[in-house]
Amino acid sequence: ESGITRPKGYNVSFHCNPDMEKHHFGMTHPMKPWRLTLSKSLIYSYGMSFAMDNYVSRAATYEELATFHSTDYLDFLGTVLPEPVPRDLENQNPDLKFNLGGSDCPLFDGLYDYCSMSAGGALDGARKLCSKQSDIAIAWGGGLHHAKKAEASGFCYINDIVVAILQLLRYYPRVLYIDIDVHHGDGVEEAFFSTDRVMTVSFHKYDPNNFFPGTGALDDNGPKSEHNPGAHHAVNVPLNDGITDEQYEWLFNSIIGRIVEKFRPGAIALQCGADSLAGDRLGRFNLQVQGHGACVEFCKKYNLPLILFGGGGYTPRNVARAWAYETSIAISCDDKISPTLPQHVPWRDQFRQDTLFPTLEQILGEPRVNRNSQKRLQDILQHVTEQLRFVQA
Numbered sequence: 001e002s003g004i005t006r007p008k009g010y011n012v013s014f015h016c017n018p019d020m021e022k023h024h025f026g027m028t029h030p031m032k033p034w035r036l037t038l039s040k041s042l043i044y045s046y047g048m049s050f051a052m053d054n055y056v057s058r059a060a061t062y063e064e065l066a067t068f069h070s071t072d073y074l075d076f077l078g079t080v081l082p083e084p085v086p087r088d089l090e091n092q093n094p095d096l097k098f099n100l101g102g103s104d105c106p107l108f109d110g111l112y113d114y115c116s117m118s119a120g121g122a123l124d125g126a127r128k129l130c131s132k133q134s135d136i137a138i139a140w141g142g143g144l145h146h147a148k149k150a151e152a153s154g155f156c157y158i159n160d161i162v163v164a165i166l167q168l169l170r171y172y173p174r175v176l177y178i179d180i181d182v183h184h185g186d187g188v189e190e191a192f193f194s195t196d197r198v199m200t201v202s203f204h205k206y207d208p209n210n211f212f213p214g215t216g217a218l219d220d221n222g223p224k225s226e227h228n229p230g231a232h233h234a235v236n237v238p239l240n241d242g243i244t245d246e247q248y249e250w251l252f253n254s255i256i257g258r259i260v261e262k263f264r265p266g267a268i269a270l271q272c273g274a275d276s277l278a279g280d281r282l283g284r285f286n287l288q289v290q291g292h293g294a295c296v297e298f299c300k301k302y303n304l305p306l307i308l309f310g311g312g313g314y315t316p317r318n319v320a321r322a323w324a325y326e327t328s329i330a331i332s333c334d335d336k337i338s339p340t341l342p343q344h345v346p347w348r349d350q351f352r353q354d355t356l357f358p359t360l361e362q363i364l365g366e367p368r369v370n371r372n373s374q375k376r377l378q379d380i381l382q383h384v385t386e387q388l389r390f391v392q393a
């Protein structure tokens with residue numbers, strides 16, 4: 001069909017659960033689980049399922065979720081029901097226990113099922129890497145990086161990434177976590193603040209007063225106590241509006257190249273939040289599908305066990321393009337995916353153009369002003385390079 005064949009010698013596993021996709025956060029909420037359906041529809045239309053091992057992921061168990069989350073929080077999450085809220089009172093009287101029930105983390109029907117399925121896919125993927133049945137695992141339904149041990153935050157209730165990395169740590173001495181979502185990966189960073197076995201790296205838009213969650217400054221590198229082995233193991237790459245593919249790729253490759261060399265991870269976990277793409281409803285960058293995918297390509301080159309998570313992404317057609325392209329990068333050796341969308345894709349109208357790689361003009365009309373100077377990016381790289389002097393494998 002697309003010329004995509006199953007390469008010999010390495011396996012890609014794909015973990016999803018169609019039941020996850022039917023959940024709704026509410027009419028006006030930007031998080032649309034349906035974007036997973038659109039992504040899969042593009043992935044399957046390209047014929048990619050023939051080149052992967054496809055698994056319907058199960059829901060993670062309470063015990064599995066409790067490897068990170070507090071039982072108080074899980075018990076509450078398992079019993080809360082959506083409150084019928086009168087329209088005009090919306091957002092005004094939420095039950096904010098554990099930050100649940102506000103407008104960012106609403107209570108909706110089947111919330112616990114949704115969360116445990118997201119974590120189930122991520123955990124299944126991590127297990128496939130540990131058992132060496134898979135070399136690259138894909139869990140687009142995961143990547144919910146803001147959730148804390150006992151708190152929901154920023155559309156995230158259960159931190160599937162932390163649960164999956166805890167599984168990887170049973171087999172691999174060191175895990176490198178990379179986060180290209182436009183938001184700071186604060187929940188994952190905090191979870192591993194006091195260990196030198198996980199290095200977390202987040203690239204994000206940073207504006208402490210005007211952009212969620214407001215954390216992730218360049219010099220936030222983990223609690224600097226002398227006795228904390230995790231000190232210096234959090235890398236933050238704060239960026240401004242409008243960064244381009246070219247700048248992002250340069251910075252990503254330079255930073256990740258130096259980190260891999262120094263930290264020598266046994267496995268890589270990559271959160272591929274698609275809200276860093278141009279035209280995202282919440283994001284502010286000018287990244288294109290090619291630049292976003294280049295991060296996956298770069299990580300793949302190390303031939304280390306690799307798990308790919310989803311994350312943010314609020315313009316479903318962009319999300320579907322990015323995650324389809326990145327699935328093709330995971331499975332293909334040399335053969336490039338056709339840049340023209342397949343003839344028959346369900347919901348084809350959603351995509352507007354029939355290309356996998358729309359131009360900035362097609363996406364935005366007028367591209368966003370780029371507020372990232374080359375000088376600033378060089379300073380960031382220098383800070384990270386100096387930080388790495390304190391890190392040893």
Ligand code: V1S
Nearest residue numbers: 028029030103104145154155181183212275282311312313
């Ligand atoms: N930016 C943004 C944004 N938009 C919303 C929102 C809009 C409409 C709704 F009906 C409900 C929520 N919330 C936010 C952010 C949270 C962004 C989370 C990103 C998640 C991720 O992509 O990184 C991973 C999946 N929240 C805020 O900015 C907080 C507020 C401070 C302002 C917005 N109001 C609605 C809540 C409080």
Ligand code: CA
Nearest residue numbers: 179181183203
């Ligand atoms: Ca990020």
Ligand code: ZN
Nearest residue numbers: 181183275312
């Ligand atoms: Zn995000």
